[in-house]
Amino acid sequence: MRKIQMVDLQSQYYKIKSEVDNAILNVVDSAAFINGPEVKSFQNELENYQGVNHVIPCANGTDALQIALMALDLKEGDEVITADFTFAATVEVIHLLKLKAVLVDVDYDTFTIDTEKLKAAITEKTKAIIPVHLFGQCANMEEILKIAKTHNLYVVEDNAQAIGADFTFSDGTSKKSGSMGIIGTTSFFPSKNLGCYGDGGAIFTNDDELAHKIRGIVNHGMYERYYHDEVGVNSRLDSIQATVLRKKLPLLDSYNDARRKAADFYDEAFANHPQILTPKRAANSTHVFHQYTLRILNGKRNELRDFLAEKEIPAMIYYPVALRKQKAYYQESNDADFANTDKLLNEVISLPMHTELDDEQLKCITDSVLEFMNR
Numbered sequence: 001m002r003k004i005q006m007v008d009l010q011s012q013y014y015k016i017k018s019e020v021d022n023a024i025l026n027v028v029d030s031a032a033f034i035n036g037p038e039v040k041s042f043q044n045e046l047e048n049y050q051g052v053n054h055v056i057p058c059a060n061g062t063d064a065l066q067i068a069l070m071a072l073d074l075k076e077g078d079e080v081i082t083a084d085f086t087f088a089a090t091v092e093v094i095h096l097l098k099l100k101a102v103l104v105d106v107d108y109d110t111f112t113i114d115t116e117k118l119k120a121a122i123t124e125k126t127k128a129i130i131p132v133h134l135f136g137q138c139a140n141m142e143e144i145l146k147i148a149k150t151h152n153l154y155v156v157e158d159n160a161q162a163i164g165a166d167f168t169f170s171d172g173t174s175k176k177s178g179s180m181g182i183i184g185t186t187s188f189f190p191s192k193n194l195g196c197y198g199d200g201g202a203i204f205t206n207d208d209e210l211a212h213k214i215r216g217i218v219n220h221g222m223y224e225r226y227y228h229d230e231v232g233v234n235s236r237l238d239s240i241q242a243t244v245l246r247k248k249l250p251l252l253d254s255y256n257d258a259r260r261k262a263a264d265f266y267d268e269a270f271a272n273h274p275q276i277l278t279p280k281r282a283a284n285s286t287h288v289f290h291q292y293t294l295r296i297l298n299g300k301r302n303e304l305r306d307f308l309a310e311k312e313i314p315a316m317i318y319y320p321v322a323l324r325k326q327k328a329y330y331q332e333s334n335d336a337d338f339a340n341t342d343k344l345l346n347e348v349i350s351l352p353m354h355t356e357l358d359d360e361q362l363k364c365i366t367d368s369v370l371e372f373m374n375r
């Protein structure tokens with residue numbers, strides 16, 4: 001059996017090695033390392049895939065979030081609501097811009113922001129909501145967009161973990177994750193569903209004016225060369241990353257299918273086990289399984305992780321600490337309002353999930369989990 005890895009980027013690379021190698025060498029040969037034609041082509045291809053008017057590539061997913069908030073002209077102290085259970089980047093950028101992060105609980109089954117608690121957290125100072133499409137499926141965007149409309153709030157989707165997922169509204173229309181809010185952001189970190197070979201990110205919007213503004217912000221606030229109209233940043237996707245992404249974008253749907261197939265295998269193996277809850281698939285979103293995350297109900301989640309480690313099966317705890325309890329982002333709170341997050345911190349374990357898992361590996365993983373849970 002091949003060694004089981006949390007993410008197997010090498011096997012994925014070998015399948016497209018000659019194509020990707022050639023593409024990279026062509027960029028090197030052209031010496032168009034920054035803002036070259038590959039970046040422009042990738043931008044157009046991703047606009048098509050996402051069904052959005054504008055994609056602005058940038059240096060990473062954290063920058064994408066920061067730049068999105070910069071573009072919305074929020075003022076110091078304005079409140080931005082996001083989930084307590086997510087990767088820290090989402091809340092980090094809120095703090096960096098001296099906005100006030102308001103963290104709320106997530107739904108126990110979908111791991112995405114609890115829309116009732118979101119409503120309750122809205123104040124006069126609330127200006128924006130950042131739903132995070134955690135682990136590969138969309139937050140309840142229909143409800144979130146409705147709430148945002150009622151309260152006149154911006155919605156910025158953190159789509160770093162769910163690129164390729166589709167959300168279906170009750171009128172039957174379907175949209176790509178990241179294309180529903182005023183702005184959407186994503187990350188091309190190597191282990192993400194669409195990963196490059198270094199850092200990368202992108203910003204999505206349908207709004208022409210915002211797109212123009214964002215193109216300036218990513219480029220030192222310049223709209224005309226050497227005229228700086230606002231304080232911007234330097235955040236670019238380089239041409240080598242763009243050319244890798246151009247080779248991988250056409251494969252994204254098949255990559256997501258491979259992840260779903262692995263998830264099906266896991267689901268079946270753990271179905272009906274009284275102490276294991278498999279990830280619930282939301283009714284209105286497809287799932288692209290950035291992570292496959294179980295909830296372990298017997299209180300022995302850490303022991304399970306150690307047991308798997310002894311068998312050389314990696315597993316991760318995403319995430320072990322609530323953001324509101326982190327030193328950097330501490331938020332006074334009533335723990336009763338965060339019952340789901342606090343339960344999940346102690347129950348979740350993410351199993352190996354990537355495009356290259358074979359049945360032998362999957363069987364080894366599920367057998368080992370069940371061996372521990374049934375002993």
Ligand SMILES: *Cc1c(COP(=O)(O)O)cnc(C)c1O
Pocket residue numbers: 060061062063086087089090132158160161186187188189199200201
């Ligand atoms: C990965 C990730 C980011 C940040 O992306 P980087 O490219 O690593 O900066 C932001 N939000 C979420 C939810 C992520 O998973």
